[in-house]
Amino acid sequence: MxxxxxxxxxxxxxxxxxxxxxxxxxxxxxxxxxxxxxxxxxxxxxxxxxxxxxxxxxxxxxxxxxxxxxxxxxxxxxxxxxxxxxxxxxxxxxxxxxxxxxxxxxxxxxxxxxxxxxxxxxxxxxxxAMDNPACTLLDTRKTIPGLRHLEKYAVRMGGGANHRMGLWDAAMIKDNHVLVAGSVGEAVRRAVAAGVAEIICEVDRIDQIEPALAAGATRLLLDNMDAATLRRAVSVVDGRVPTEASGGINLDTIRAKAASGVDYVSVGRLTQSxxxxxxxxxxxxxx
The missing domain is CATH 3.90.1170.20 (Quinolinate phosphoribosyl transferase, N-terminal domain)
Structure with missing residues (x-):
């Protein structure tokens, strides 16, 4: 073979x-x-x-x-x-x-x-458990060192898809990046100014969505939001960029979170545990 x-x-x-x-x-x-x-x-x-x-x-x-x-x-x-x-x-x-x-x-x-x-x-x-063809299950970078390519291959064999492969193929702006930059909007603007094509911005509050989008984020990672908050966030985004739910997702919660209208759901334990x-x-x- x-x-x-x-x-x-x-x-x-x-x-x-x-x-x-x-x-x-x-x-x-x-x-x-x-x-x-x-x-x-x-x-x-x-x-x-x-x-x-x-x-x-x-x-x-x-x-x-x-x-x-x-x-x-x-x-x-x-x-x-x-x-x-x-x-x-x-x-x-x-x-x-x-x-x-x-x-x-x-x-x-x-x-x-x-x-x-x-x-x-x-x-x-x-x-x-997700039972939602309109939503894609993603892995994360929580992989065993040296085995990332193999573990992400296994995710695809299971019917999921891969998030970014590493630090090189997309910007992922998280809370520590925002802390240094001063705000979500400023962090995204710096990535745009650096010429980064794909900029994923993590937001954990509804009021962070508009500043991230206005600055040029190409995807929003909606972090640790319950299903009701996810629905509100998806409504605010209104299809302008893809959305991803992350955090607090397990076999009991994934269906409701995927049904919120997000495009992706990412789960670290797929490779980690x-x-x-x-x-x-x-x-x-x-x-």
Missing amino acids: NWHLEGFDLDRFVRETLAEDLGAGLPGGGRDVTSDSVIPAEARFSGVMDTRDAIRVAGLPIAAAFFRARDPAMTIDILVEEGAEAAPGTDLMRLEGNARAMLTAERSALNTVQHLSGIATMVAAYVR APAADIGLDFIPLR
């Missing part, structure tokens, strides 16, 4: 993750001491990766890359499409190849699929 994620170096990720597990560069490191001492070098395994949970699948091509990094000749069949729903007991991947290679790559492969599928599964649950999916890998010796 061809798999490419813009801005993400898969080969480097696989190489560095395996090196961490193998202790490359450390005294006595650089090998899987258990497999090397217990498993004959020529031994072969077949294996099946399956899910014990109902999940939204994400990360199987990355798992395959871990196994191929240890045994380029390994036979790998990915059985479920990325972003698909999988019931408990569903086989996700079949493998056949060198036993040592499989055992060395197993944990890194499973960690990745469990984490990414956990995110995708939580995102899918939020999309269902998603539990790992229960996915396992069972091996059978071939010889």
Whole structure:
């Protein structure tokens, strides 16, 4: 399966993750001491990766890359499409190849699929709870360092969309920026003067909306507002820029907040707090 994620170096990720597990560069490191001492070098395994949970699948091509990094000749069949729903007991991947290679790559492969599928599964649950095709669920920058591209990929596999990828692709004016600039309007004006094309301005009061819009904000983030206040804010904005609800959003509150008329709802816990999916890998010796 061809798999490419813009801005993400898969080969480097696989190489560095395996090196961490193998202790490359450390005294006595650089090998899987258990497999090397217990498993004959020529031994072969077949294996099946399956899910014990109902999940939204994400990360199987990355798992395959871990196994191929240890045994380029390994036979790998990915059985479920990325972003698909999988019931408990569903086989996700079949493998056949060198036993040592499989055992060395197993944990890194499973960690990745469990984490990414956990995110995708939580995102899918939020999309269902929101129940509003007119409103888009967004992630945030609350990601594990080094895993942002993968975690935001998992959000897309779950049916959500990505907020800005980092500090570089949009201005996000928040309370501390306003504190230094002196006002919402002044903060936005400075971003406009700097030539920033996309300027998202956080407001937590209705009276901040007009100054932000007058100064040139291209999106408003309506922070920690209840559903009734969100409706008032959307009415004041009146379609002049997209609006985003953020803060205090969970599975119990998302439907009402999305129904307020906002264009987006952003939820930090999608990447920050998603539990790992229960996915396992069972091996059978071939010889």
